[in-house]
Amino acid sequence: MNITILGAGSIGSLWACHLANAGHNVSIWSNKPEKSETLLILDNQNPKRFITNSVLQLKSADVILVTVKAWQVKGAISALLEHLAPETIIVFMHNGMGTMDDLPVSLYEHPIVLATTTHGAYKPSQNSICHTGFGSTTLGGYNNLGQRCHFLSDVFENALPSVTWSDSINKALWDKLSINCVINPLTAIHQCLNGDLLQEKFSTLVVQLVSEICAVRHAEKFEINSDVLLTSVHQVISATAKNHSSMQQDISHKKITEIDYINGYLCKVAQRHGISVPTNQELYSQIKNIEQSWS
């Protein structure tokens, strides 16, 4: 397939290399217009060259894989829409929810697929990528056209397993969001490792967050029992105890976080249902205050 990666950061570069290894014609679209080629080295493999910023490649793309941060999605995809054939499938792979709410209407003429992944990657330099944690990926259709694209799970599975197709991608996204709403802001505010959240001093806060998340999920008809969610949160904290969350890293590097699409999204949905979520609101405000203090 002809696949263009929009945003070859850590996760985009990881998929670029694996999809190319699986035999696809992979190109990159970057926000550096002067680039016509990108060299990527995944772990200790041979370097790979990717055609970059080619409108010709965009026009013939079967799939655009969008791997920018949640707050970059609208600007990044809007700039490309005029070049895409209507049948080009757009796959969005990022943390958080709510990005689909303010995209141009012409986007919905395309098959749209949403993806969530638990793989971990980082770029120690411009051209190299470390695959730091093997995980799994879930794909699912967002609109009717996207729901017909379940063959994509085989394409992605052959490149970087394990991949599953979900007929209810929003449920998978809520599951990921629920965990992120707890781990991300707390580790970012306290500049600590995920595992530190198991300390007694965080236990009341974690229970309050979980209870608010469950109330919002109930209203959205993506119910989850609070004991079940609390257990999942503790399992993820334990399994990733030595990791720095993405939001912790963003704050420590003074980079804009994805808070608007994590706790910010939860607060927005809660408001729509008239549900009070003071603990999520407080953490959201604290992260926004930190971001604003940089300017």
Ligand SMILES: NC(=O)c1ccc[n+]([C@@H]2O[C@H](COP(=O)([O-])OP(=O)(O)OC[C@H]3O[C@@H](n4cnc5c(N)ncnc54)[C@H](OP(=O)(O)O)[C@@H]3O)[C@@H](O)[C@H]2O)c1
């Ligand atoms: N990294 C992980 O391990 C991991 C794991 C699971 C999920 N995720 C999620 O995956 C998403 C991407 O994360 P990431 O870690 O890969 O972030 P990242 O390294 O910052 O990658 C985003 C890339 O997109 C580029 N970009 C931004 N705007 C663009 C535009 N308009 N056109 C083209 N390229 C553009 C950025 O370039 P600049 O740097 O020049 O802005 C950067 O190279 C996030 O939602 C993250 O939460 C990441």
